[in-house]
Amino acid sequence: MLKQTNQVTPQQLETVPHSLTNTDPWIYQRAWVEINQAALHHNVRQLQQILAPQTQLMAVVKADAYGHGAAIVAKTVLEAGVAGVCVATVQEGIQLREAGIEAPVLIFGATDTPEQVRAIAHWQLEPTLCNSQQALLFSKILSSLATTVPVHLNLDTGMSRLGMPWQQAKQFVSLVQQLPQLKIASVYSHLATAESTDTTVIRQQQQRFDEAVSQLHQAGIVPPLLHLANSAGTLTDQTLHYDLVRVGLALYGLYPAEHLRRVIDLQSVMQVKARVMQVKDIAPGTGISYGYKSIAQKQLRLAVVGIGYADGIPRNLSNKMIALIRGQQVRQIGAITMDMLMLDVTALPDLQTGEVVTLIGQDGEFQITADDWAQSLGTISWEILCSFKHRLPRVALTVAGQEG
Numbered sequence: 001m002l003k004q005t006n007q008v009t010p011q012q013l014e015t016v017p018h019s020l021t022n023t024d025p026w027i028y029q030r031a032w033v034e035i036n037q038a039a040l041h042h043n044v045r046q047l048q049q050i051l052a053p054q055t056q057l058m059a060v061v062k063a064d065a066y067g068h069g070a071a072i073v074a075k076t077v078l079e080a081g082v083a084g085v086c087v088a089t090v091q092e093g094i095q096l097r098e099a100g101i102e103a104p105v106l107i108f109g110a111t112d113t114p115e116q117v118r119a120i121a122h123w124q125l126e127p128t129l130c131n132s133q134q135a136l137l138f139s140k141i142l143s144s145l146a147t148t149v150p151v152h153l154n155l156d157t158g159m160s161r162l163g164m165p166w167q168q169a170k171q172f173v174s175l176v177q178q179l180p181q182l183k184i185a186s187v188y189s190h191l192a193t194a195e196s197t198d199t200t201v202i203r204q205q206q207q208r209f210d211e212a213v214s215q216l217h218q219a220g221i222v223p224p225l226l227h228l229a230n231s232a233g234t235l236t237d238q239t240l241h242y243d244l245v246r247v248g249l250a251l252y253g254l255y256p257a258e259h260l261r262r263v264i265d266l267q268s269v270m271q272v273k274a275r276v277m278q279v280k281d282i283a284p285g286t287g288i289s290y291g292y293k294s295i296a297q298k299q300l301r302l303a304v305v306g307i308g309y310a311d312g313i314p315r316n317l318s319n320k321m322i323a324l325i326r327g328q329q330v331r332q333i334g335a336i337t338m339d340m341l342m343l344d345v346t347a348l349p350d351l352q353t354g355e356v357v358t359l360i361g362q363d364g365e366f367q368i369t370a371d372d373w374a375q376s377l378g379t380i381s382w383e384i385l386c387s388f389k390h391r392l393p394r395v396a397l398t399v400a401g402q403e404g
């Protein structure tokens with residue numbers, strides 16, 4: 001019988017860029033993403049400094065750690081002292097287990113097929129439960145496997161996404177408590193507007209959460225852990241911290257909102273770099289790239305750079321973005337293509353093929369952040385970070401004095 005070949009195991013998914021070592025000779029040849037482990041350590045320390053005394057820090061590493069590489073980020077932040085990690089899917093959880101991560105792994109998404117339940121039990125992952133049907137299914141399958149998993153109960157206090165409506169918290173939590181093989185690890189909720197300077201909705205959600213919890217207490221149920229805050233909630237104030245905070249964006253060195261910038265000092269973890277593939281002079285009147293969206297107004301020197309929209313540089317940034325070379329700002333020009341883009345390097349007459357271009361990151365006194373791109377594109381930095389493709393190898397810049 002033929003072996004099924006259409007089933008991709010998490011291990012296979014992990015192979016291509018992530019298993020490379022930083023010393024593989026071709027890794028820096030075209031374009032890559034650098035992950036600064038020292039910045040991750042720094043951000044964990046900064047966050048820990050503002051947490052309420054009993055609060056634990058959980059690192060959100062869903063979506064391949066916002067594009068940074070889940071395994072390397074999880075290992076680094078666990079070393080730096082976070083209590084556990086959060087993912088969105090069962091597959092993301094399995095990838096971490098296969099990478100040797102033994103810490104608690106909380107899955108945010110709903111999991112409600114028998115296969116998912118068995119995988120969760122096998123890999124000792126910690127699911128989110130958000131309705132009774134799901135709780136019953138878990139209990140039934142776990143009973144047949146004679147095993148237990150810690151479960152996290154999600155209440156919807158105003159996000160209108162996943163979660164049991166907060167008004168029904170008591171019935172839901174009591175049911176789960178009575179079901180065999182389910183061990184309540186936490187009760188949590190998620191903020192919808194934590195980035196806003198207007199805290200009305202934050203306070204309303206907090207009040208609903210507190211009310212739901214007090215009803216649980218009245219029914220004699222005391223969940224071991226309560227949690228509500230994402231990055232923005234964590235940076236807002238300690239009353240939102242409860243027993244743990246679930247921090248994603250801030251861990252990667254970005255601020256969820258301008259007004260939260262003053263709270264702590266974060267360092268960007270990701271840098272996106274590529275090399276110059278060719279340098280050429282073009283005459284006035286020459287069209288540049290597909291569609292001739294740009295025509296040289298004067299004699300120009302162009303650098304062709306080996307990175308494009310198939311690597312995750314948004315094509316909508318065409319003619320709108322800046323890159324850094326030798327600590328100087330240069331303008332991108334013409335349509336961004338699938339694998340390459342052009343820069344106007346007229347100001348750098350002796351630029352050579354092979355020189356490094358920083359698309360996101362710091363070079364000399366200039367820095368380009370995911371926020372800059374998000375602003376040009378009318379989106380949020382979260383989306384920018386997640387948009388870099390696996391074609392770009394992730395290379396970890398190791399913490400000084402440590403082997404990577």
Ligand SMILES: *Cc1c(COP(=O)(O)O)cnc(C)c1O
Binds near residue numbers: 062190246249256
């Ligand atoms: C993604 C997510 C977070 C992390 O959000 P950040 O704003 O990146 O810190 C926290 N909690 C839940 C439920 C999430 O889905």
